[in-house]
Ligand SMILES: *[C@@H]1O[C@H](CO)[C@@H](O)[C@H](O)[C@H]1NC(C)=O
Ligand SMILES: *[C@@H]1O[C@H](CO)[C@@H](O)[C@H](O)[C@H]1NC(C)=O
Ligand SMILES: *[C@@H]1O[C@H](CO)[C@@H](O)[C@H](O)[C@H]1NC(C)=O
Ligand SMILES: *[C@@H]1O[C@H](CO)[C@@H](O)[C@H](O)[C@H]1NC(C)=O
């Protein structure tokens with residue numbers, strides 16, 4: 161396990177120092193919606209996850225469909241690991257040690273992961289690895305905005321697989337390429353009724369992006385910190401297990417919380433394994449916030465406040481009260497474009513323009529998942545699509 165941590169850190173360091181592409185800013189884009197052009201791959205397919213099934217069976221239909229893509233992605237992770245530690249020792253370690261961890265995961269996640277391994281034929285340890293480590297490599301922007309009629313919009317893009325092996329020939333992140341075909345829309349049902357919906361990667365049981373229809377929307381962004389993910393994960397492995405995995409918490413909140421306020425309290429107060437930003441939207445005016453989390457507690461909650469002229473909240477991967485890393489300032493351009501759009505003109509369409517403007521959608525990002533209008537007056541169906549910007 162220690163090797164995994166070192167490997168990923170080494171990968172990050174190597175790539176960041178040699179391949180990092182400095183961000184650049186362009187004018188705010190307009191008329192990007194609906195997405196089209198040569199790189200648009202069309203809508204993402206929907207799958208139902210039936211929560212009334214036993215956990216080990218819930219993902220069977222999806223994984224049966226996406227087996228080849230999942231195996232290809234796992235193979236790319238293996239290749240990457242073998243490039244760092246030739247001999248295959250690293251993956252051996254994963255195959256031996258991580259299956260021991262699966263029974264320590266809270267219910268129902270361990271059982272679901274076992275079910276995914278069984279259906280896909282991917283070794284259990286490697287499915288666990290995918291579920292616990294990949295969120296370390298996402299970079300995102302999330303926005304909740306309220307228009308002048310009280311409608312709320314929640315958008316996000318997700319740049320994933322960053323730093324996971326740079327393909328020199330076609331200038332892309334190898335893992336990112338392999339993750340793309342795994343993007344799916346999920347409809348989680350109980351008693352044949354939707355409980356919540358999400359856009360996710362097949363094989364991954366936590367949630368990064370979701371909507372509880374008519375109630376709230378939720379996205380999670382990674383928060384880098386010295387007291388970061390690795391410490392909590394290592395503690396978990398060593399037996400100190402009082403924190404919650406972040407994307408398991410988001411899923412549990414989507415499944416069980418019944419109001420914006422309840423979701424907010426659980427996201428702010430549950431002890432976590434790693435720091436995170438939770439971006440939450442509600443179903444009525446003023447309900448939009450960014451919860452900045454340390455592992456132990458909520459450090460700050462920034463809310464929409466129309467009296468202060470704060471009609472949107474926007475989070476990338478830096479604390480909102482601090483300057484972003486100068487190499488990676490996606491916040492200033494996004495705010496500039498939000499300000500330019502103005503509260504009167506914000507909509508699903510114009511928010512998509514903001515999320516499509518570089519460097520918000522930076523050079524290395526391959527897919528942008530855009531989400532949800534949720535308002536007190538009307539709720540349009542979740543509007544999701546993916547944009548391939550390579
Ligand atoms: C990049 O290269 C890999 C093989 O190295 C290939 O599978 C993939 O399709 C290529 N991607 C693009 C966008 O050309
Ligand atoms: C579930 O709901 C769908 C429509 O929402 C309906 O077509 C289907 O028959 C229902 N299935 C069961 C088992 O009730
Ligand atoms: C908003 O959510 C609350 C809590 O679930 C619910 O009571 C209320 O009816 C919802 N409002 C709308 C307009 O859906
Ligand atoms: C956007 O508008 C807000 C509120 O007026 C202001 O505080 C902020 O500096 C503006 N940001 C940019 C980048 O224009």
Ligand SMILES: *[C@@H]1O[C@H](CO)[C@@H](O)[C@H](O)[C@H]1NC(C)=O
Nearest residue numbers: 499500501502504505506510
């Ligand atoms: C806002 O929308 C109106 C029309 O609805 C348009 O005339 C105006 O130029 C737009 N403003 C901006 C800043 O896009």
